[in-house]
Amino acid sequence: MECVFGMVGKGFALVVADTSAVNSILVHKSNEDKIMVLDSHKLMGASGEAGDRAQFTEYVQKNVSLYQFRNGIPLTTKAAANFMRGELATALRKNPYMVNIVLAGYDKETGPSIYFIDYIATLHKVDKAAFGYGSYFSLAMMDRHYHPDMTVEEAIKLAEQCIEEIRSRLVVAPQNFVIKIVDKDGAREHSWRRTTKD
Amino acid sequence: MSIFEYNGSALVAMVGKNCFAIASDRRLGVQLQTISTDFQRIFKIHDKLFLGLSGLGSDAQTLYQRLVFRHKLYQLREERVMKPETFASLVSAVLYEKRFGPYFCQPVIAGLGDDDKPFICTMDSIGAKELAKDFVVAGTASESLYGACESMFKPDMEHEELFETISQALLSSVDRDCLSGWGGHVYVVTPTEVTERILKGRMD
Numbered sequence: 001m002e003c004v005f006g007m008v009g010k011g012f013a014l015v016v017a018d019t020s021a022v023n024s025i026l027v028h029k030s031n032e033d034k035i036m037v038l039d040s041h042k043l044m045g046a047s048g049e050a051g052d053r054a055q056f057t058e059y060v061q062k063n064v065s066l067y068q069f070r071n072g073i074p075l076t077t078k079a080a081a082n083f084m085r086g087e088l089a090t091a092l093r094k095n096p097y098m099v100n101i102v103l104a105g106y107d108k109e110t111g112p113s114i115y116f117i118d119y120i121a122t123l124h125k126v127d128k129a130a131f132g133y134g135s136y137f138s139l140a141m142m143d144r145h146y147h148p149d150m151t152v153e154e155a156i157k158l159a160e161q162c163i164e165e166i167r168s169r170l171v172v173a174p175q176n177f178v179i180k181i182v183d184k185d186g187a188r189e190h191s192w193r194r195t196t197k198d
Numbered sequence: 199m200s201i202f203e204y205n206g207s208a209l210v211a212m213v214g215k216n217c218f219a220i221a222s223d224r225r226l227g228v229q230l231q232t233i234s235t236d237f238q239r240i241f242k243i244h245d246k247l248f249l250g251l252s253g254l255g256s257d258a259q260t261l262y263q264r265l266v267f268r269h270k271l272y273q274l275r276e277e278r279v280m281k282p283e284t285f286a287s288l289v290s291a292v293l294y295e296k297r298f299g300p301y302f303c304q305p306v307i308a309g310l311g312d313d314d315k316p317f318i319c320t321m322d323s324i325g326a327k328e329l330a331k332d333f334v335v336a337g338t339a340s341e342s343l344y345g346a347c348e349s350m351f352k353p354d355m356e357h358e359e360l361f362e363t364i365s366q367a368l369l370s371s372v373d374r375d376c377l378s379g380w381g382g383h384v385y386v387v388t389p390t391e392v393t394e395r396i397l398k399g400r401m402d
Contacts (some may be wrong), residue, residue: 089260093299116233122205122255124226124234135231 001172002047003134004034005162006102006114007142008127010149012183013104013112014190015045016159018134018174027175030196035180038064039074042105043180043187044084047131048119049098056097060084077105081115081123088121096120100131106182137169138162152181156190163193199229201302202323206377207239207252208339210347210368211308211318213332214360217388218316220248220308221368223339224396225380226255235380235401243269244279245392247309248385249289252337253323254302261301264292282309282317286327293325300324304336314389339378342371361386361395369399 001022006015021032035045036057044060046053063083068074075083081103091097101117116122116129128146130138141162150158159179167173179190208223226237240250241262249265251258268288272280280288286307293301300323308318320334321327328334332351335343346367355363365384372379382397 085256085259089256092256118228118256120204120254120256121260122226122228123259124237124255126234129233139231 001133001170001174002034003130003132003138003166003170003174003177004045004047004100004102005130005135005138005142005159006045006104006128007146007150007155007158008104008112008114008148009155010151011112012152012155012181013043013106013114014155014159014179014181015043015102015104015114016163016177016179017045017047019176019178019192020174021050030175033178035178036061037180037187038080039068040186041074041107041182042077042080042103043182045102045104045180047100052097053099056087056099060087076107076110077103077113077115078110078125080105081117081125084117085121085123088117088119092121102129102131104182104187106184106187108184112183133170134162134166137165141165160193167195202253202304203338203377204229205253205255206375207337208343208368208372208375208378209239209250209252209304209306209336210343210364210371211250211306211320211334212347212351212360212364212367213316213318213330213353215354215356216314216316217357217360217386218308218310218318219357219360219364219384219386220250220306221364221382221384222250222252223337223368223372223378223380224383225378227377232380238383240383240385241266242392243285243309246314246387246389247280247282247285247307248387249285250306250308250336252304252306257301257303261292261303261305265289268292282307282311285309286317286319286321290321290325290327293321293323297324306334306336308387310387310389337378339371339375342374343367346371357386357388357393361393365395365397369397373400
């Protein structure tokens with residue numbers, strides 16, 4: 001029931017995730033932040049097994065920081081994506097992380113990019129990505145309305161349309177969503193779309 | 199659903215007159231859902247050697263990285279590139295190392311060997327080599343591909359005709375397979391040049 005999706009626009013990348021933490025039929029909390037800010041210009045939206053998600057995203061964030069401390073320069077988005085894929089692939093045949101990731105980043109030289117990383121470590125650079133049951137609705141919505149070089153307003157409107165679709169068509173739809181954006185000015189939280197207060 | 203059919207793939211390689219062609223589909227799926235229509239399955243090892251990897255996308259990426267690493271080391275030590283026959287043996291060995299926990303991939307290797315003689319081979323996921331003189335196929339659409347290639351193939355085709363033949367064989371086969379398709383990616387390699395073309399097929 002966890003929904004994560006993301007898209008690339010003109011000079012920015014957007015990641016949207018639901019914020020519910022669920023155990024069977026019980027909603028523990030509806031303000032769980034699943035989009036980790038890896039460094040100044042990277043966002044990592046993750047969905048999947050809750051413990052693996054928290055553990056893996058923190059592990060990646062610390063290693064991305066470590067690289068920056070050791071080498072004095074930050075990783076590119078592509079390098080961070082490949083690092084994540086490597087970790088997932090190594091763990092796959094021992095103790096797999098059941099985490100699906102949408103990585104969004106902005107690099108000065110190459111601009112915004114989004115990477116789709118499966119829990120079995122399939123890596124692919126894409127314009128739009130989505131995971132979970134919500135992906136059936138959000139990918140279809142994005143296939144219809146997405147075009148390259150969208151403005152922030154157009155992308156937010158499309159994200160809202162996807163959220164509306166998920167809310168109306170998914171039987172156990174999550175209540176709240178968070179939207180985070182990354183562009184040349186950095187990675188930051190953009191807004192929330194709530195139906196319940198927590 | 200088998201793990202080999204998780205992502206969906208179609209690969210074919212054909213031999214022509216002093217040239218070869220290798221083609222793949224472009225779909226990356228997660229079972230029934232299509233994620234992307236520009237997934238790369240054919241990789242260049244060196245100018246006269248190409249490797250196609252069908253099966254699980256993740257293992258294809260891991261295997262490609264391992265093989266490129268081994269080839270680069272070989273190149274540093276031997277001060278030359280690998281012959282296709284040698285590379286095929288390397289791939290076979292790397293796959294058999296994981297005999298009891300295999301990579302879920304079926305490679306297709308195509309290259310120009312000594313005197314620019316075309317070489318193609320495929321192998322199963324544990325490295326059993328299958329050399330052929332005419333064509334090799336792999337992936338979820340392999341059964342259709344066998345039929346299409348068997349009927350369309352002629353020996354000693356020039357590179358233009360070879361491109362047409364392999365493209366038609368690929369497109370007609372992936373149209374019968376729901377897990378592969380969304381276009382085609384064809385490399386035609388002669389001793390002097392490499393031509394890369396994208397095919398537009400039925401996008402469904």
